[in-house]
Amino acid sequence: MEPVVSFKDVEVDYDGKPILTGIGFDVLPGESVGLVGASGSGKTTLLRHLIGLNQPAHGEIRIFGEHLNQLPHLTRLHLRQRIGVLFQGGALFSSLTVFENVALPLRERALRDPWIQPMVCLALSLAGLPPEVAPRVPSELSGGMVTRVALARSLVIEPELLLLDEPTSGLDPIVSDAFIAVLLNLQKNLGITVLIISHDIRALKRLCHRVVIVGEGRLLAEGRIDSLQQSRDPRVRTFFRLDEDTPP
């Protein structure tokens, strides 16, 4: 089975300084993989490389079997249309309503309004949002709702791969649980491949088949959370213990 995402000996730098080296892991179709690590360890930068916003200093990143950075511009855009990305903080367009935010990727595909409207309503519903939020602007929404709208925007294009950058950060446990339930439901019904960056071990346990841990500028460990918790590597053990001790 060809992996949806494949990192091979990737080196990532920031302002010319290497922050991650020798990164290599795969994400298979339909799989949910968590990418975890301490703050500032380069997780979001790795995600930006995966989308093709940045170029790795060394190594190869493949997405749907394609070397993203070697593709022609148009082909790269087509490929990105198969990926839903939820950025940290939502990154909603503040001057657009919720409806327009979610509809934007469909308008880019030149769909007409009669098709866009039901798709937006469905995406809002999938993200667990009531239809009444559609005419509101992002500044009128709570943090949890902003994240859900961002999820709806990433889902409206029916993505094959969903990239989530700390989707539950800043959410209370109830909203966070509800959000993970939405993701689980989507994964079960739509078979979407998910790569999620999170510090929320509880969420990762519920959602992910595997977890990849980065730290100290490299890949520390990879595997199921249960097995990683049995790891003898003190850095891995500390990471999980510390997180589990954190009150919900």
Place this chain on the structure above:
Amino acid sequence: MATQTTVNCVSGPGQPRTGRWTPHRRDGTGGALATRSRQIKHMCHEPFALATAERSSGSTGSPVLWAALLSFADVRARETSRIFQKRYHLKACDPSKVAREPSHVMPESSLSATIHANGSREIILGGSWTLKVLCDRKRLESLEKQIGLLASQHREASWNLEGASLDHFGALVLRRIWGQAPPATLIRTPAQASLFERWEHTPPCPVESTEDSIGFWLKPARWVFETLTETVETIGLVILLFAKFLRQFLESLVRPQKVPWAEISREIYEIGVKGLGIVALVGTLIGIVIGYLAGLQLQGFALRSFLVFIIGVSVLRELGPMLAAILVAGRSGSAITAELGVMKIRGEIDALRAMGVDPAYRLLFPRLVALMIVMPLLVGWSDCFGLASGIGAAALTLHTSFFPLLYALPHIVPIVNLWLGVLKGLCFGLIIGLVATHLGWEVRADAGSLGQETTRSVVLAITLVIALDALAAVLFQHIGF
């Protein structure tokens, strides 16, 4: 075993299928497409570019049924071929390109109408019925039309979706085609059933209408009215802000230790010191224009004192303050509005309030004070360069020396013109600061509002400065001449 005739319809970019294709030519006028290369081209671009009738081997159907089947297949073949020839003939894609760029390639959407030996009809969906394949507007419209036709011809047919890759959009397309009457028999996988179920449970969302009920010709009038009322309202609020500033200013005289001196100093540097270069440059250029043109006009006359008077009064009284004001409004006024706006959006102003700090005193007061200090100084700076370059240009034009003209300036131009210009600079600084800070305060939490208020800040400040300058010209008409 059922005998079957199949009408295949293909939509979307795709790789050519192998093994199933049977070129069909029965009507002698082109019929279905004949060659392999053409098949590839059509499949790459066009919905329903292909239609064939094929007969499965070993058929044992009756002659009547067989005739009916062929007739049906021919009609479809001719129809789709005609559509293709009429609309899509010249749009062939390069199959080699498709092969080179596999990420482009999507499995096509296919639809076949099959009539079984027992008379039952079945419409079988295959390939990809997803947003990625169906999102092309023309393709979608054509597909909708064609499948609608097929569905209407076979109302009683069962639909088999099991072989198709379906997503929510594909399910939506089918729901639209079926309309109020979904097929009686629908064969689908549980995952596909859940897609349709989800659509049934999706409530419509309210979208505010953007339609304007007002007539087309009334729109400009309404825009003018709204702009005027908005401007008057802003000016009113600016005056209120001025009253607040005045109170703070008086308080600061009583309690100078509470004055935010560091912020004032920073703003003086940002607005004044960093603006010296551009003010000097523009002042010099305008001075050259005035001196050169005035020199040309008075070249043949012995009116050197008049020339010095023209340059002196115009620069000291009008051009110096105006230039400085316009530059500061464009450079610093906009920056103040944007900075305060961003602070408001990011919640920094609320944070100040939460810490018990008066944001008006911490953010507005230093900027206004700095502008009131800096503007007269910039006016003097602009005057220096304007006068020097103006007199220099005039001297060059009149072929005379520079210094006699310069030394004559204080004797010809009354000093009150300089003080008037400096006073104007102070007032202009206050206006620019009040407008910029007020509009920065008015920014709403969206990126569009920030841009709008910044633009308004520059435009309104310059307009008010010019208005005040006109008023000053009338009020002080007997002073300085």
